[in-house]
Amino acid sequence: MAAPRRIKPTLILAVIAASGLALLAWTQVWATVRLAADGTTQQVLDVTGSIAAPGLTALALAGLALAGALTIAGVVIRIILGLLEMLLGVSVILSAALALADPVGASAAAVTAATGIAGVDSTRAAVSSAALTFWPFLALAAGILMLLVGLAVCLTARGWPGPTKRYESTRLEPVTDATTGQDRPRDAVDDWDGLTRGDDPTV
Numbered sequence: 001m002a003a004p005r006r007i008k009p010t011l012i013l014a015v016i017a018a019s020g021l022a023l024l025a026w027t028q029v030w031a032t033v034r035l036a037a038d039g040t041t042q043q044v045l046d047v048t049g050s051i052a053a054p055g056l057t058a059l060a061l062a063g064l065a066l067a068g069a070l071t072i073a074g075v076v077i078r079i080i081l082g083l084l085e086m087l088l089g090v091s092v093i094l095s096a097a098l099a100l101a102d103p104v105g106a107s108a109a110a111v112t113a114a115t116g117i118a119g120v121d122s123t124r125a126a127v128s129s130a131a132l133t134f135w136p137f138l139a140l141a142a143g144i145l146m147l148l149v150g151l152a153v154c155l156t157a158r159g160w161p162g163p164t165k166r167y168e169s170t171r172l173e174p175v176t177d178a179t180t181g182q183d184r185p186r187d188a189v190d191d192w193d194g195l196t197r198g199d200d201p202t203v
Contacts, residue, residue, distance in 0.1 A: 008160045011153055012070050015085060018145040019063030022092050025049055025139035026056040031103040033111065036128045045110050049135060052106035053095040056139060059088050063146060070153070078157035085150030092143030096136050103130040 026049035035043040049056055066081055066088070073081055099106040104127050111123045 005161050007156050008070075011149060011156070012067050014145065014149045014152075015063060015067040015070065018089075018142050018149060019060045019067065021142035021145070022056055022063070022139055023060035025096075025135045025142060026053065026060065028135040029133055030099055030136045031107055031133065032131045033104070033107045033127055034129045035111070035115065035126055043114065045107065045114055047103075047107040047110045049099075049139065051110050052099040052103070052136065053139065056092060056095050059092050059095070060142075063088050075157050075160075078160065079154050082150045082153030082157060085153060086147050087150075089143045089146030089148075089150055092146055093140060094143075096140035096143055099136050100132065100140065103132055 028049060029046045030049050030052040031047040033045040033047055035045065063085065066085055070078060070081055104124055107127070107130060108123045111126055112118050115126055117123055117126050
């Protein structure tokens with residue numbers, strides 16, 4: 001029984017960690033872009049994840065909210081949330097992969113803001129080189145982790161421990177009616193009477 005009890009907190013922490021990594025990567029510099037020289041100077045731009053993959057923050061925050069929902073979800077909702085986590089992971093992977101595959105295209109908004117040049121061909125012509133940093137690779141890894149964790153949630157959802165029945169079982173205990181001598185279901189009045197006598201209905 002110990003293993004199933006560890007699965008739930010482990011996977012929830014993994015969801016939080018993956019989303020946190022994606023959010024951290026989004027705030028960092030993904031590429032260093034050098035613009036074509038005009039005269040004697042060459043401008044260098046640092047392109048952050050917020051420019052290269054603007055949708056990443058929403059995906060990461062959705063993952064953090066999903067982790068909170070997993071703490072109270074039943075079996076069916078866990079499976080649905082696991083599928084949603086997988087979808088978030090795929091979306092993060094795509095966002096990072098597009099930036100990795102085309103860093104110049106991902107930097108177009110920064111180039112336009114710095115030079116006023118618009119249009120795909122014009123911005124590409126304005127860039128002489130683009131060097132990637134570590135952070136888009138971390139975002140890609142975070143997306144893969146989200147995908148794997150979502151799959152694990154779906155596969156293990158039925159084995160997670162359910163909510164405790166401690167309070168429920170207390171209220172269902174029969175009590176003996178003082179007038180008839182017969183057992184009857186326990187109700188809220190009985191719990192209140194027990195409290196006035198100093199009894200704890202939760203034990």
